Amino acid sequence: MKRIEKLKIQSPLVVCITNDVVKNFTANGMLAAGASPIMSGEKAEAHDLMHAASALLINIGTADRAKVELMDRMMEAANEKGKPIVFDPVGYGASDFRVDITEDLLSRHQVSLIKGNGGEMLALSGAESSLKGVDSTEQTDTAEIADAVYSRFKIPALVTGKVDALATENGIVTMFNGHSLQGKITGSGCLLGALTAGFIGLEKEFTAEAVVDAVSYYNLCAECAAAQMSRPAPGTFISHLIDELYLSEDRLLQDRTVKGL
Numbered sequence: 001m002k003r004i005e006k007l008k009i010q011s012p013l014v015v016c017i018t019n020d021v022v023k024n025f026t027a028n029g030m031l032a033a034g035a036s037p038i039m040s041g042e043k044a045e046a047h048d049l050m051h052a053a054s055a056l057l058i059n060i061g062t063a064d065r066a067k068v069e070l071m072d073r074m075m076e077a078a079n080e081k082g083k084p085i086v087f088d089p090v091g092y093g094a095s096d097f098r099v100d101i102t103e104d105l106l107s108r109h110q111v112s113l114i115k116g117n118g119g120e121m122l123a124l125s126g127a128e129s130s131l132k133g134v135d136s137t138e139q140t141d142t143a144e145i146a147d148a149v150y151s152r153f154k155i156p157a158l159v160t161g162k163v164d165a166l167a168t169e170n171g172i173v174t175m176f177n178g179h180s181l182q183g184k185i186t187g188s189g190c191l192l193g194a195l196t197a198g199f200i201g202l203e204k205e206f207t208a209e210a211v212v213d214a215v216s217y218y219n220l221c222a223e224c225a226a227a228q229m230s231r232p233a234p235g236t237f238i239s240h241l242i243d244e245l246y247l248s249e250d251r252l253l254q255d256r257t258v259k260g261l
């Protein structure tokens with residue numbers, strides 16, 4: 001079965017421990033694409049949720065000490081039950097707190113994919129980054145950054161931007177779809193992290209093909225969304241993007257532009 005069809009039929013449950021800004025957008029985007037999101041604020045339910053789930057998303061965008069405990073318990077349960085984890089270090093480098101919690105969680109749990117924008121991932125690679133908030137200002141090539149993060153952690157690394165890049169033990173894949181309006185709405189990368197967790201969860205474990213399909217499908221839906229609009233602008237783009245995630249099918253992936261797979 002093709003991957004988009006499989007997502008819509010199997011509706012993998014993804015536990016999303018994500019930031020307060022994007023919870024609603026993430027849940028709507030996941031549902032539209034066919035996945036089944038569940039958000040949680042209680043560490044006591046970690047084992048039950050991760051028993052039923054296909055994957056876990058951890059996004060540190062508005063983490064505080066209590067949420068870090070929740071993330072820790074969810075990641076522990078996911079590892080125990082062999083469920084893949086996607087980790088999104090939102091704003092890494094913007095504060096010592098974000099650096100410390102990321103380093104700590106990544107050192108104590110097994111993660112299938114680290115994903116972030118150029119600024120976050122450049123900082124995570126150990127290089128100097130000019131990140132001040134959660135948005136990327138980096139000009140460095142995303143492929144170079146992905147490679148640097150992979151070299152540091154030996155965990156597959158996805159760096160987003162105009163060109164998206166995935167680094168794994170088999171080398172670098174670059175992906176060229178998407179629309180500039182994705183950079184003008186909040187939570188665009190956060191939703192991609194959740195979708196990626198859903199796609200990896202369908203396969204039970206990490207495959208580069210699942211991640212490339214997730215990124216390409218999402219970005220092609222964004223292109224279609226913008227093409228529907230007579231005056232492309234962020235507000236209505238969000239609605240069109242959700243609609244395209246719902247309406248589009250596997251054949252859309254025939255239009256993807258990918259190098260290195």
Ligand SMILES: Nc1ncnc2c1ncn2[C@@H]1O[C@H](COP(=O)(O)OP(=O)(O)OP(=O)(O)O)[C@@H](O)[C@H]1O
Binds near residue numbers: 161180186192215
């Ligand atoms: N200029 C652009 N052209 C095409 N696609 C883009 C552009 N900017 C971002 N994207 C796409 O938007 C998505 C999010 O990438 P981005 O790097 O903006 O994430 P982010 O900064 O983590 O987002 P957020 O923190 O708001 O969730 C990716 O799928 C990426 O391919």
Ligand SMILES: Cc1ncsc1CCO
Binds near residue numbers: 061062186187
């Ligand atoms: C704006 C913002 N601040 C913390 S998380 C978040 C959502 C985009 O990452």
